[in-house]
Amino acid sequence: MTTQRSLFALACAGVIVMALLPLGLDPRGYEIRILCITLLFASLGQAWNIVGGLANQISLGHAAYFGIGAYTSTILLKLFALSPWLGGMIGMALAVAFALLLSLPTARLKGHYYALATLAAGEAMRVIANSWADVTGGPVGISVPYLPDGSLWMMQFPTVLPNYYLFLAALVVVCLIFWKIKTGALGYRLRAIKENEQAAEVIGVDTYRAKLIAACVSAAITAFLGTLYAQFQFFFDPDTIFGVATISVKMALIAILGGVGRLSGPLVGAAFIIPMEEIANSYFGSSAAGLSQFAYGAILVLVILLNPHGLTALFGQISARFTRKGATRDRSIA
Amino acid sequence: MTVPLLEVSHLTRRFGGLVAVNDVSFRVDAGEIVGLIGPNGAGKTTLFNLLTGVYPPSSGDIRLNGEASGGLKSHRIARRGMTKTFQNVALFMESSVLDNVVTGGLLHNSLPDARDKARRILDRVGLSAIADVRAGDLSFPERARVEVARALCTEPKLLLLDEVMAALTPAEMEEVIDLVRSLRDEGTTFIVVEHHMKAVMKLCERLLVLNFGELIADGTPEEIGRNERVIEAYLGANFAKTHAAQPVEAT
């Protein structure tokens, strides 16, 4: 039990550090915004981890849920001055409905086929958002109405510091949910499905239901993160919020490169990728459109070529050394 | 007349032009140990797959405890009390032996209870020593035993064993036979597919013989041994010498 205890202590220490960190920074500054985005993508990666890591379904369309959350709370806010807390919950419900809908045709799909179908679903949402201009504002985008004094109830603040704590709290919650799933009965079932779906069915695992629950939980979390993002960024458009490159692929990559299926994976992944992306962006800046995306793609290709079989293990090996959680030790919760 | 535990009527399964299981009918009562034998390709594993819902029947009925189960998904059939082991052992290779068995226990138990139950079953089948070993690192006979343990953890009323005695030494085979018999005494019914004739004759009180998808005989080992169709199709001269009532030419 000591490994578990020391990991828990490490996690608590980590949270405390992260809670104290922004106090030394300018609350309207650039650095704290980067930290917020890092926390956001760590959470997104963890949400994706539930489906991609535990259930082994490579979804390339998670942006659909992110956008559904962001648009729902923002539209309700604009139309009815509804608190984003409530709007966010409605967004979660809609995202779950979409996940349920999508699960019907994709139930028996795997691998490349599943990736294709989810990619199409995400793109479909982007197209809808772009064309349903009456409701979403269309390609121009949508703004969150600005309240000069801000309020917790309306999830809006004069500085970004409270947003930071919201993102941090969200990350802690998502990690807890991930951990509960992974170490609980659902985790066993998902692992069984990942290893041998047919055998799992024969010994009584309702594979469709297990995958569905994982998908719905992941969708709901992602949607609420979308609301948090909207209330942080104050503006977004369909191409960004439903973007394959900007959201779907990024969340997946963060989880995968950091160590798919592991709790620490998305944390490590986001900690590396987001700051690196920001540095690259500011270094190359507006000198060339598409340069950072190009670098992104090129680096991705190179990383995979470096270690084709161990895409998941690459950063995982590094993180394993940091967290003293080697593959041999943690056999029972793989 | 009591309701049979399993009743199969005119069960048929086609794959394109091939009829893998052809109009098979039989019943199994609670407490029996029934053997299912036949040459390779006779349709035994297909029959097991039909019973456990891996494929739906093309036509015919399957009734478990009087309730129709043909066409149901495998996990529902497992929930009703019927499951099988896999011929090409289908364990969760990256998980420990214990975790494999626990997964079976989750069907009717919460996780903590499933863990307790799994440990007890591992004790029962003599696998406690390797509970934490990764399934992929086990030897083939060990894996077969873990499959049985995992299936047992689902609390089946009817357990279908598919060639669990392949690659066992005679001593190991005896152990398995004793185990199956004592499990039956505790309330589990078995249908056993096995190629080791001696083991089958020892263990099974009744035999079903399949050939080219058809059920060609259903009776006690002695009756089967004398059945001309069976001898012709499968058992050959050697067996006939030891069990047949009359001599048979070598086929």
Added chain:
Amino acid sequence: MQNLLTLLQTTIDGILIGGVYAVISIGLSLVFGVMHIVNFAHAEFLMIGMFIAWFAWFYAGIDPMLGAFIALAVTFLIGMVMQRTLIKPILHAPQVSQIFLTVGLLFALENGALLLFGADYRSVSTSYQTEALTLLSTEAGRLFVPLDKLYAFLMALLSGGALWYFLSRTRWGRAMRATAQDPMAARLMGIDTDRMYMIAFGLGVGTTAFGGAVILPYITASPTVGSQFVVLMFTAVVLGGLGSVAGAVVGGIMVGLIQSFSALFLPIQLMNLTLFVIFILVLAFRPEGLVARRRA
């Protein structure tokens, strides 16, 4: 009479563009059929073909119909090199790696083009762009066939036919089909499967580039043009069954007809949406495609 004319015109338009979609999509299906990976970056090779043909036209005055052959040759070579360097290492890697390699390639190619050529739209002007063949002229209206689309269609037929001939009648084509069905057995028969993979990928991206070139007269080239066709290509391939070259042809024509007919009723964005929905539904319920004979 008017309705009949509209129906016929829409059908003609659908078949014309469908034929081109077919050629563009064949390559994607071929790559999947032989190597069993989905090349998420495939639409970018259409863009590459378009640009090659455009440069040939801009600097050397070569008509895109001829420039298409240059595009085919160059892209074929690029494809072979890519297969060797990028695809081969991941052929037996986990699907996660395969998916993200081609996704990364997609980003690299699209944005690389953006960096090299800028975001400007480029188009060609040819003599036949504004001309059309009139099939029928009545009081109610005309039935016509635009020449640029007709030439594209004919070139598509040509390349499709050539590919068909290659696959079914030549030794190399047969070797490729053998590799697709059972690489181990093919190797045992003395087929160099590595070379087959290179050629398959080269042909796959090359034919798509060819298709991109022949549509240059009526589609403007830009680094992001690939994203316009991604949905169409993938839907065509899925309709015909991933891996079936003949299926991709049927799928392409179907997509052309769907697009043509839905343009009568729906705005362009919703047309794409229709294709998405069809795409997901076919993947879900008939992953072997609509063309393949159903197995029991």
